[in-house]
Amino acid sequence: MAEYRAMFCLSDDDLSGRRILDCPGGAASFAAEASALGAEVTAIDPIYASEPGELAARAVPETERAVAWAHRHAGRYRWDWYGGTAEQAAMRRAAAARFAVDVCAAxxxxxxxRLPSLPCADGSFDLALSSHLLFSYADRLDADFHLAALLELTRVATVETRVYPLLDYTGAPLDDLIAHLRTELHDKGIRTSLRKTRYEFHHGADTMLTLHA
Ligand SMILES: C[S@@+](CC[C@H](N)C(=O)[O-])C[C@H]1O[C@@H](n2cnc3c(N)ncnc32)[C@H](O)[C@@H]1O
Incomplete structure (x- = not known):
C-alpha cells in the first residue's frame, strides 16, 4: 500500500469512498489495505481464475522469487525509498501475506x-491503477496492445487512469512508445499528463502517466 501510494501519488482523497480498479492486481496488498480505508477496490488479473486458496499458497513463494531476483540484480535498483534490501524484502513479504489473507476472506x-478486454461495464470505477505490466513488458506487448489496454482502462474509469512505471523491466526508457501512445490518445480526445512520483525503484522510474477521461 505504501508503494502504491508513492508510485501513483495517491492522496487520502484519491482513496476515500472511491471506486478503484487495480489491474493487474497480482499479489499486491493494495485491494486489501485500501478497502480497509474505505475505498471500494476491485483487482483484476488473469491469475484470479485460480481458487483463492491456491492464490494464497502461491503468493509467498512467488514473492520470495521476485525478491531474490531483485536482490541478484541489485545494481538496477535504488533502495533508498525502502531503506535497504532487507526492508524491501520485509515490505514485499508483508504485502504478499496480506494479499493471501484477503483473497480468501474477500x-x-x-x-x-485480462487487458485489453475487461469484464466491467463502462464507467464502473472512478480511478484505474495499472502497475508493472504496461511498459514493463514492452518487449512482448506491442504498441497496439498498449493503446488498446489504455483505451480499455479509460472506458471503465470515469475520472483518471494512472500507469507506472514507464520503463521496461530492464530499466530501459521507452520515450518513443510513450510519445506515440500520447499522440494516439490525444487524437482520440484523451488528455494525458506526466507526473513525478515519490517512488523510484528502477533507476529513472520516477514518472507516472495519467490519462484524464
Ligand atoms: C508484476 S505483476 C504486477 C502486479 C501489481 N500491479 C504490482 O505492482 O505488484 C504483473 C501481473 O500482470 C498480470 N498480467 C499478465 N498479462 C495480463 C493482462 N493481459 N491483463 C492483466 N493482467 C495481466 C500477471 O498475471 C501478473 O500478476
Missing amino acids: PHRYLAG
Missing part, C-alpha cells in the same frame, strides 16, 4: 480478467 474483490 474473494469478491478479485476478478479474473
